[in-house]
Amino acid sequence: MRWKNLRERTVYENRWFRVNLADVRLPDGRQLDHYLIRLRPVAVATAVNAANEVLLLWRHRFITDAWGWELAAGVVEDGEDIADAAAREMEEETGWRPGPLRHLLSVEPSNGLTDARHHIYWAEEASYVGHPEDDFESDRREWVPLKLVPDLVARGEVPAANMAAALLLLHHIRLG
Numbered sequence: 001m002r003w004k005n006l007r008e009r010t011v012y013e014n015r016w017f018r019v020n021l022a023d024v025r026l027p028d029g030r031q032l033d034h035y036l037i038r039l040r041p042v043a044v045a046t047a048v049n050a051a052n053e054v055l056l057l058w059r060h061r062f063i064t065d066a067w068g069w070e071l072a073a074g075v076v077e078d079g080e081d082i083a084d085a086a087a088r089e090m091e092e093e094t095g096w097r098p099g100p101l102r103h104l105l106s107v108e109p110s111n112g113l114t115d116a117r118h119h120i121y122w123a124e125e126a127s128y129v130g131h132p133e134d135d136f137e138s139d140r141r142e143w144v145p146l147k148l149v150p151d152l153v154a155r156g157e158v159p160a161a162n163m164a165a166a167l168l169l170l171h172h173i174r175l176g
Contacts, residue, residue: 001027008036016040016075037114043085044073044118044166047098047126052146052174054167055094055126057138061159068159069144069152071120071166072137086121094141095132099125104169109162120166146171 008022018038025031047055056069072093076085083101091097101121108117132141149158149171158164 003027006031011035035113037116039114039116040075041082042073042116042118043076043082043089044071044120044162045086045090045098045101045122046071046166046170047090047096047123048146048170048174049125049143051143053143054146054149054170055090055096056142056144057093058140058142059138064159066159067139068163069157069167070138070160070163073118076119082119083121086119090126091129091132092134093132093137095128095130096126096141097129098123099127104166107162107165109160118162120162122166122170146174 004025006023006025008020010018010020012019016039020036020038022034022036023031024034049055055071057072058067059070060067072086072090074085074089074093076082080088083103087098087101098121101123104120104122106117106119108115110116144152146167149167152158153164153168158167
């Protein structure tokens, strides 16, 4: 059963997203208005070192009023390569420059409401280049043993689904 987007119009827009109203036809022929959010791609990056520790940020999200572990992430600028954006975000938010990045996965974290696509990368090495430029993004940055990831996720300490999926996949890749 496929819904058809007949047309949409923008009702609000800024540099990060657009809120659109779509005229949608359902499979049974009925039509309805459906709000959706159009977003820029998001680039995400981390590193896993030789000791199987993953670089994480401990941060507060005011929208949900929750603390949790996350990976460095941000929007891809116009014309920017996604992997380059991931490396830039990691360095700006953590103070660590990743080695060669490898694509881990791409996810659509809320595809019933947004067209957001998050592209997650990882490196097997990183170099510390100094205090993070965007230190306001997190309370602290830590190398956390990858073996702890399943318990962190189970306890709700990795609340973002995209981050939990990426960390669990990294756990599987590195530790089986």
